[in-house]
Amino acid sequence: MTTDLVIGMAGAGGDGVIAAGEAIMTAAARGGYRAMMTKSYGPQIRGGESSFKLRLATEEIFNAGGMLDIAIALNWDDFLRFGAELPVDGRTTVIYEAASGVGTDMLPLAGVSPAEALAVPISEMARASAGTDAASNTVVLGMLAEWLGVPEDSLLAGLRKRFARKSPEILAGNERAFAAGVAFASTHQLRADRRLQTPSPPPAPRLLVDGNEMCAAAAIAAGCEFFSGYPITPSTEIMQFLGREIWRYGGTMLQAEDEIAGIGAVIGASFAGRKAMTATSGPGMSLKSEMLGLATIAEVPLVCVNVQRGGPSTGIPTKSEQSDLFQAAFSAHGDVVRPVLAPVSVADTFRMTVEAFNIAEQFQTPVILLSDAEIAQRKEVVDPIDTRALTIVNRRRPNERELESYARFQITESGVSPISQPGMEYGNYLASGIEHNERGAPTASGEMHARMTDKRIRKLAPLKARRDLFSIEGDADAPIGLVSWGSVSGVVSEAAAIARREGIRLKLLVPRLLYPVSEEIYEDFFASVRAGLVVEQSHQGQLFRIIRMYVDVPRGLESLARSGSNPISPHEVLDRVRRIVIAFQRARVPEAEPMAG
């Protein structure tokens, strides 16, 4: 029996690969398993190859897993196109279509001999049982149900739901295909035991959701009433979700004519008093830069989601990267500070989206929510979230006394001024991208500009004390420190847990607030640290460099950074950590202070 398993499957478009992955995941989620699934497609608009990678576990997991335990190739060409996304090694069980004619000793896996290879007449079984190749994915489902021990009832219920709208014949055929898969697997036991332990049932039903859906749903929970955006991979599902749901809550979704108009409409709606959001990816962020500056100087609250993909320019639209951090922090002309938040998982996307709205409203500022394609497109089993316990922050309205002589941009002690909205009597003011005085009148006074700039930056200072926007795991006084952010932090978290089990004293800092940089929180973290790593998915190591702009980091702090979408595995992080420990111990021999133990 096992507690943690990674399955990868690939086939041609129309093979139903994704449907099979979703079916197993849904059944597993209902059975109480933890699960994460990433999907991947070829660049073709229709009919290209597709694949999923699904990790199932009995305990909580933080990333979609590395090497495959079970690899399923409906045909080899399609499987091999996914390269490092479906990694196979000596521990993998490889199941593949026998009709490919490939012998088990001739697998097209360069330099890898998997633990076991099984040529299965998948399509032949599909034709024999259901009369069509199209049921191949259902045959695979049956085999996996048997080999993994995932409850058959649940999978069958899913099949019935899926084919209910089609003909009874198609459903009956798929039920026979499923049974054929089960029968095959029960007479072909795998050499490695791939049966999953039964998990303890969750106290309340868990959720099955991807990052983009979670972001959109969180926006609704946070009180978002207006969304406008433009289609762009990999963020479009946020717009689609809100375009479907937001009306029920009295809100509006406007598909704008371009990225600039999208954020423009959001600025207008927020100026008019509605909580508002836009979502995009790298190229859209570039186009929105000027509008973000307007929102900063006119002090208009809004949330701008950037689901990062490979860049620059069109880059690799479908693959994840963490290379837009510099842009999020710095792509503005003028003296601008704007908050940048990054979720670490689908579950965390809920909390960070609500936080983004709260921070935007509290400080009257645009907030950038820096998601990434990995989180956005990944489906996860998520623990139930108590939405009734949410803190929802609303912008500070002027009171009657303030409206007697209203100054929209009043320079207060906190830097936050009371904000009115059209329709509010005596609250009339001019909002502008031009520098203005406290009453909103345009000014070219250097003195006023300095005071207003200071106000706009000063008001964000309380954010830097938000320790709840940082998580630290591990030994508080550890000499080895790891820092990571976004989806990659889930990989580092797993590596850190293994390292600590090995006796290495280390700790991991995961910032959700990436900008402004909280000098104090990093300095506290680094106080005991002699050496360490900042792990992220960008060529330049953008977080590593931004931290060093603001913080005196330990001399032994290194960068582990690589462009997307080349996955960073827990073992790779672990190897670097071990090397750092060895180097550190060599250097510290005379002092005889053990690193481990």
Added chain:
Amino acid sequence: MAYAPQDYKSELKPIWCPGCGDFGVVQAIYRALAAVGRPPHEIAFVSGIGCSSRIPGYTTTYGFNTVHGRALPIAQGIKLARPELLVLVAGGDGDGFSIGGGHVAHAVRRNVDLTYIVMDNQIYGLTKGQLSPTSPRGQRTVSSLEGSLEDPVNPLLYVLGYGGRFVAQGTPADLNGLTELIVAGLRYPGFAFINVQSPCVTYGRVDAQLKVHKATMKPLGPLGHDSADRLRAMDLAGEYGRTLYTGVFYRDPDPPPTYETLVAERQRAMAEASASREKILEMFVPR
């Protein structure tokens, strides 16, 4: 409560040059707003960047002086968020038909109830006299010393061509006529476009000043133009740059529902008594 034009006039002193056409435009706007009679706090006045885009600051309404060329998307966001507001948009010809030209088509086809006033002076005044999208071919400016090599944009045909349902042109040389056009635009249920020939006294052509307008303008009313005749309106609009027609070129006598009306209908149709933001995650429970 009745409002007088001066109720819409703010204390800010315009930065415009003495003799600028925009003084007349803002006067016409004060008068039109008084005629429509909405209190200033129920009006949002949005502009882009340029001399004329300073105009919201000279009114007592809620104003938003935004970025170059982007007043229309921002104004649509305001109107969709608060349909009960009266929303005006203003800017220059460069703002509307050069840098922001891409937004006009979509404002027209979406038909959000906005009144868009373009102060068309065929020059970039704020940056001191460069060629604008409506400058006539051959015009010499600091950025076209030997004369422009391009044909100008025709703002009237531009909007008519995309299906604009209210298209008018005025000049501050006829303040009463201009006021009437703005009132008609504000009252029109849908996107209304008013091109105002508002001369630049500093960098503008001598033959495009108020005195010349007064002498040469041809009001469409007395010519017997039927504003419901779209094809004839397009013929007349084709004279842009040659003949200064003033008045309503086209007014769809049977205006369709505005975008925000359709939005409200959809919201009503989809509203569920049980819809609670707190329950949004329930849809993700696998069943």
